[in-house]
Amino acid sequence: MNICHPNTPTLISQRDSLLKKTMRPDPLPYDIADEYPIVLNSKNSSFSHCMMESNKIVAHANLWPRELQLQQKRIGIGLIGNVASHPDYRGQGHIKTLITHLTTEAKRQQLAALILWSDLTQFYQKLGFSSVGNEYRITINADAIKNFSQASRQFLPTKPEDLTSKELNQMLQLRQTNSTNTLHRSCEEFATLLTTPDCKLLCQYDKAEVTGFAIIGKGYDMVAVIHEWGLSGINDIKQAVYDCRELLDSPSITLLSPGVVDEKWLEEFTRASAIIERHPMALANIIESSLIDKESLDQCFIWGLDSI
Numbered sequence: 001m002n003i004c005h006p007n008t009p010t011l012i013s014q015r016d017s018l019l020k021k022t023m024r025p026d027p028l029p030y031d032i033a034d035e036y037p038i039v040l041n042s043k044n045s046s047f048s049h050c051m052m053e054s055n056k057i058v059a060h061a062n063l064w065p066r067e068l069q070l071q072q073k074r075i076g077i078g079l080i081g082n083v084a085s086h087p088d089y090r091g092q093g094h095i096k097t098l099i100t101h102l103t104t105e106a107k108r109q110q111l112a113a114l115i116l117w118s119d120l121t122q123f124y125q126k127l128g129f130s131s132v133g134n135e136y137r138i139t140i141n142a143d144a145i146k147n148f149s150q151a152s153r154q155f156l157p158t159k160p161e162d163l164t165s166k167e168l169n170q171m172l173q174l175r176q177t178n179s180t181n182t183l184h185r186s187c188e189e190f191a192t193l194l195t196t197p198d199c200k201l202l203c204q205y206d207k208a209e210v211t212g213f214a215i216i217g218k219g220y221d222m223v224a225v226i227h228e229w230g231l232s233g234i235n236d237i238k239q240a241v242y243d244c245r246e247l248l249d250s251p252s253i254t255l256l257s258p259g260v261v262d263e264k265w266l267e268e269f270t271r272a273s274a275i276i277e278r279h280p281m282a283l284a285n286i287i288e289s290s291l292i293d294k295e296s297l298d299q300c301f302i303w304g305l306d307s308i
């Protein structure tokens with residue numbers, strides 16, 4: 001078994017073409033690496049793990065060490081993503097071996113747990129992962145959204161490159177009020193993640209202060225999904241949904257939210273005939289049970305820009 005980081009331009013382009021071929025069936029106007037501006041950045045090749053056979057990448061996975069803000073503590077965890085094997089090399093146990101390798105690597109880095117997002121629940125269960133946390137997916141159609149107008153101050157499209165670190169910090173603070181147990185993210189990381197193609201940021205201002213924001217879209221994923229927000233009441237939420245729909249002109253908007261929300265918000269969306277679904281937030285494998293337990297992970301929510 002030979003697992004390495006893609007630390008040459010040739011290996012990086014081989015990795016990106018494997019991921020594009022296996023994960024992006026439709027042609028896209030941007031490269032897959034642009035969709036993951038941190039973990040697939042050529043400067044961060046240590047986050048990429050490639051399984052090699054005769055100088056060819058046969059399988060790939062990212063491991064991104066992050067810090068989970070849990071009550072007053074910060075705990076190291078690893079995010080796994082961009083898991084794929086070459087179509088000619090499937091069913092040979094390469095992904096199993098790679099995930100086992102990442103578990104060993106995470107132990108070496110003293111990470112408490114591994115977290116990933118996948119529909120292949122059974123596959124990952126066999127590797128020790130189980131569902132954690134909860135999230136709401138609230139889908140509202142365009143007709144109902146029309147009645148959301150003028151609920152509060154407007155949310156306007158904002159260019160990420162124009163944001164100051166004060167504004168980015170204000171957004172991180174606003175987001176924190178909706179979910180305290182989440183990943184720590186620096187302003188620099190936030191600014192980089194906002195460069196993801198097809199990711200739109202809408203901000204609400206009171207004079208020079210950011211008072212609310214919503215982020216919709218993220219590359220190939222999360223089309224018409226508000227996956228990250230800092231909104232302080234139902235009127236702001238309705239207005240943000242309204243302004244996002246106006247911007248995208250989409251037939252519906254989905255709002256992704258932590259699994260614990262004000263009952264009144266849900267009542268309001270029920271009145272608007274929204275489809276309200278509650279799902280597990282992610283799959284996790286606890287590596288160091290003295291550092292974290294399932295109950296703590298269940299209280300966490302990871303926002304869209306962090307999921308890989």
Ligand SMILES: CC(C)(COP(=O)(O)OP(=O)(O)OC[C@H]1O[C@@H](n2cnc3c(N)ncnc32)[C@H](O)[C@@H]1OP(=O)(O)O)[C@@H](O)C(=O)NCCC(=O)NCCS
Nearest residue numbers: 022083084085089090091092093094095096097118120123
């Ligand atoms: C899903 C994928 C990564 C599996 O790769 P692989 O190289 O076949 O995986 P392995 O050989 O290590 O694992 C084989 C095991 O996974 C199971 N498996 C493979 N693909 C599966 C799928 N789509 N759904 C459920 N189980 C699957 C096999 O049944 C086998 O189980 P077993 O050990 O009990 O026999 C690969 O098909 C792929 O790259 N798909 C496209 C990209 C993708 O969907 N990535 C997943 C994102 S999380």
